[in-house]
Amino acid sequence: MRATDSSRQRSDKNGSERAEHLAGLIMTLARREGMKAGDRLVEQRLADALDLSRAPIRLGLKALEAAGLARGEPHRGFVLAKNPTSGAVQPALAAVRRSEQVYTTIAGDVLASRLPPDVTEAELLRRYDLSRAELQRLLDRIAAEGWIARLPGYGWRFAKTVSSPEAQVQAKAFRAVIEPAAIAQPGFALPQEVITRLRERQQRVFDGEIEKMTIGEIFHSGCEFHEEIIRGAGNPFFLEALKRVNSIRRLFAYRSFADREGMRRHVREHLRLLDLLEARHYPEAAELMTRHLQRPLVEGLS
Amino acid sequence: MRATDSSRQRSDKNGSERAEHLAGLIMTLARREGMKAGDRLVEQRLADALDLSRAPIRLGLKALEAAGLARGEPHRGFVLAKNPTSGAVQPALAAVRRSEQVYTTIAGDVLASRLPPDVTEAELLRRYDLSRAELQRLLDRIAAEGWIARLPGYGWRFAKTVSSPEAQVQAKAFRAVIEPAAIAQPGFALPQEVITRLRERQQRVFDGEIEKMTIGEIFHSGCEFHEEIIRGAGNPFFLEALKRVNSIRRLFAYRSFADREGMRRHVREHLRLLDLLEARHYPEAAELMTRHLQRPLVEGLS
């Protein structure tokens, strides 16, 4: 049922997991910044943007080079080799962190009630092949996302919330309260450049990219859209609350039906919303957001 | 500036910190359950209520006995020696966990900007006298409360949120959205016994207990009140969101001015709210909640 215990070798066939992860961060950043093939990847700038020092950035750049996504010459630094579209990145950087896989497995096991509500760390260690330290990080992360909590003695308890079938409906109801309210807040404002960026992205999705995206990407894109908008209220409590809800929604996102046509309608609504926001018709925007979040069908994204 | 390094002796003059903490949990529970002097403290019941086994409960009971708050006879278990009023408990159980003290110190240092926004664990270890393990627990807790986050490399970053002066206003604005909305949710309902319990408690406070309470207690009581009510929506996302806001508000709660008269008005409003809720006049209750949260003066509690 499980791999032998001591078989946890790192997957160092060429680059370490860590380096590939860093490479991924760099590419994601490059895409967000709208960089093109040929643009320079300046170490210090990347380091500042990612809240890291140059040392790990360097590792990432080397990994990118190894993957053919960047080219480097001595004393001249690195340069993007390809446009950083989502399609180009994934296949080249295949390494998925193991703790990430376990995270997914646990999430699935919880949703399917294959795990009891109360578990000890020792049980989890036996069940999933992890080191103690990895498990603890994972548990802390899950705790931060709000679907597990330490018991006072030994062990942890999964939130009933997650596995309950109503969770999706409740999440939606909550969002239907905070998102329009955020838009209706007195100081609400969205910088023009944010609107532009969001519109470009949604437009691209609408114009066909959606066919090539995985469920996970579609979901992620939707979350980003809504989070950027709620940020406009300038009140971190709104943003934080939405992020938390989204981190839980992500758990059952993969279950949702991939109704591409419904998604297109959904994205069109995003575009309309942006129009209203740009025109500063906030009350109308808030109202549209309410309706948007009350639509029955396309539960997966939003 | 700091205590010598190896001076971290446990405060074992008689009972351990841990035992006193457990004793505190038992007393808190006893008060919540409305127990009186003379009532039996059945181990298994306490264990179930606190999600622990009998072993730690036992320690707590012994500590209670040592503190004169419980009496035990062989084979007959323990019995409450005094009514578990808040006044009786505090002086007898003086041990405050050290990590709790450090928590408070850090909170103060952050609020007063005596700490830089980015800190390494090593810096914190040097600054506060803690073991590595204690510090990590503390950081995880603070992260769960949402006012610090790991940086991708070494170190942690405090949320700008907390030290910013607008935080209080923003917290209030957020609550003014979610709390009335929760009451207005379709399925909202509050069990009669909850209403009764809340009313008793608020009435006691109103009838004079308020004069004897510390700022911390008043604040805590207010949070409990609002959290119990929002729970009535049956939607855990509302409750969770409120709890998070409250855990941050607690940080600057102690600063607020102790305007007892204002607080009495505030508590009277709580009582009126309970009347409306009992009568199931939810729209009116929601409206009152909105006004309640928009009152300018008594920011400390609510």
Add this chain to the structure above:
DNA sequence: GATTGTATATTGTTGCATAAAAGAACAATC
């Protein structure tokens, strides 16, 4: 003058041995 390359200092992680805490089972007592 900015950026990269390299060496060094600092910081945090991991695994392990040991100690402490909690849980569970069962006997003793009321």
Add this chain to the structure above:
DNA sequence: GATTGTTCTTTTATGCAACAATATACAATC
């Protein structure tokens, strides 16, 4: 029959040393 007392097992915490990752400072290069 329920509850406490006792014992034994399991689980987790802690401190430490070796190790890995990150940060920093400064020289080399464009």
